[in-house]
Amino acid sequence: MSFSLSLKVRDYECDMQGIVNNAIYQHYLEHAPHEYLLSHGLSFAEMTREGIVIVLVRAELDYRKSLQAGDEFQVTVKAARPTPVRLVFEQSILHEQDAPTILEARIICTAVNAVGSPYFPEQLADLIDG
Amino acid sequence: MSFSLSLKVRDYECDMQGIVNNAIYQHYLEHAPHEYLLSHGLSFAEMTREGIVIVLVRAELDYRKSLQAGDEFQVTVKAARPTPVRLVFEQSILHEQDAPTILEARIICTAVNAVGSPYFPEQLADLIDG
Amino acid sequence: MSFSLSLKVRDYECDMQGIVNNAIYQHYLEHAPHEYLLSHGLSFAEMTREGIVIVLVRAELDYRKSLQAGDEFQVTVKAARPTPVRLVFEQSILHEQDAPTILEARIICTAVNAVGSPYFPEQLADLIDG
Amino acid sequence: MSFSLSLKVRDYECDMQGIVNNAIYQHYLEHAPHEYLLSHGLSFAEMTREGIVIVLVRAELDYRKSLQAGDEFQVTVKAARPTPVRLVFEQSILHEQDAPTILEARIICTAVNAVGSPYFPEQLADLIDG
Numbered sequence: 337m338s339f340s341l342s343l344k345v346r347d348y349e350c351d352m353q354g355i356v357n358n359a360i361y362q363h364y365l366e367h368a369p370h371e372y373l374l375s376h377g378l379s380f381a382e383m384t385r386e387g388i389v390i391v392l393v394r395a396e397l398d399y400r401k402s403l404q405a406g407d408e409f410q411v412t413v414k415a416a417r418p419t420p421v422r423l424v425f426e427q428s429i430l431h432e433q434d435a436p437t438i439l440e441a442r443i444i445c446t447a448v449n450a451v452g453s454p455y456f457p458e459q460l461a462d463l464i465d466g
Numbered sequence: 467m468s469f470s471l472s473l474k475v476r477d478y479e480c481d482m483q484g485i486v487n488n489a490i491y492q493h494y495l496e497h498a499p500h501e502y503l504l505s506h507g508l509s510f511a512e513m514t515r516e517g518i519v520i521v522l523v524r525a526e527l528d529y530r531k532s533l534q535a536g537d538e539f540q541v542t543v544k545a546a547r548p549t550p551v552r553l554v555f556e557q558s559i560l561h562e563q564d565a566p567t568i569l570e571a572r573i574i575c576t577a578v579n580a581v582g583s584p585y586f587p588e589q590l591a592d593l594i595d596g
Numbered sequence: 597m598s599f600s601l602s603l604k605v606r607d608y609e610c611d612m613q614g615i616v617n618n619a620i621y622q623h624y625l626e627h628a629p630h631e632y633l634l635s636h637g638l639s640f641a642e643m644t645r646e647g648i649v650i651v652l653v654r655a656e657l658d659y660r661k662s663l664q665a666g667d668e669f670q671v672t673v674k675a676a677r678p679t680p681v682r683l684v685f686e687q688s689i690l691h692e693q694d695a696p697t698i699l700e701a702r703i704i705c706t707a708v709n710a711v712g713s714p715y716f717p718e719q720l721a722d723l724i725d726g
Numbered sequence: 727m728s729f730s731l732s733l734k735v736r737d738y739e740c741d742m743q744g745i746v747n748n749a750i751y752q753h754y755l756e757h758a759p760h761e762y763l764l765s766h767g768l769s770f771a772e773m774t775r776e777g778i779v780i781v782l783v784r785a786e787l788d789y790r791k792s793l794q795a796g797d798e799f800q801v802t803v804k805a806a807r808p809t810p811v812r813l814v815f816e817q818s819i820l821h822e823q824d825a826p827t828i829l830e831a832r833i834i835c836t837a838v839n840a841v842g843s844p845y846f847p848e849q850l851a852d853l854i855d856g
Binding site: 482483487488489490492493496511514519521522523524525526527528529532 | 612613617618619620622623626641644649651652653654655656657658659662
């Protein structure tokens, strides 16, 4: 299964180089999976309030090109479960106009329980390809 | 003339209180006027590259209610020119669902030239009510 | 009583104009009072966990000059209680080198209880001049 | 050669989970190398104004533990030049108190010239171990 979110660069996301600041991409890469969850009826905020703590384990980001003020772009998300307790979001950021890849990322998460042990919240099983 | 922009809270904009962080509203209040400019064919980024430096002189923000994760909202913008060199954006943030006012703001700007004197860039005259 | 915090601009806080983005000042104006609280043994994070919800009611910010990459500056904070339920932080941002005022702000807060009524948390009384 | 920067979590950097938001670490990992440059008399802002465009090529971040409100921490930076045109910052974020590793990162950069070709700005050679 895959998911795609359309966004547009906001001027305040650009830094003194006049392009989107590198850290801002991680905001995009957090927002898109949360919207993906919502499209499956799952709210990250609600899960947080219920004590389900999903944490980032590793992020790999390959920056190919820069986004500039006003650029429209898409964040595509694919979810996978490479190990029993890991949830991986394979993501790409694509420029909407002519579709060169801006960034490719691999975001590896897990959930941790009250004693700090990793587990896979069963609510998230729906996100994974059948 | 007035302008309205529809946005949605992103989870990363919320702080430890579980609501949108106070500073983030100023991002919304910067983004909406920039989109307003674009709707008149004016790009803030392009003006910046051309050396037109628009600066904030004073911001007054009245916080009425909080936005939460996932809330959809509208930012409305009205522009005025109360003095020859000042551009004012009267803005409201409204919750889309049932429309209580979230925030009201008055954003007072000017442009400064190379020697630091304030002026009104004539390109912006179109934003003002006739 | 007054309090002063020394900070330094970080490059990622600057936007495409090459100066600190306007919204970032509100981060500084939030951080300095939280450090002021800590200097009185009060943790905003702890109060949040205990259910004490301090909210911003109104912010007035007068922008005088811009901060640039690498600038060192001071945020000064004075607390007042102009009405029984309001806590006001009068703040200035001063450039450390030669001390022209960068920004002056008046940050008006209150706490809200479980039914949304404003009150003044008695822990904060120590912040106010005797 | 290595470099270390002491920082403290600011409350606005924490998100609804009550811990530092994942993207904020990339701000820390940008700020520390910029301070490292400054300790060698090199200003990222000045290089940007002079047209030297340093870009991020790849970021690998291993998140081990979370930082919380008020935590003091250190960012350590080591620079390397694994290929002629690449500058790599090996970075760790360590909790100051008792020193468990919070995060380990590998930040791979290059500079790009006016036609988009990568190169190594000779000013940066000093950062590399002899």
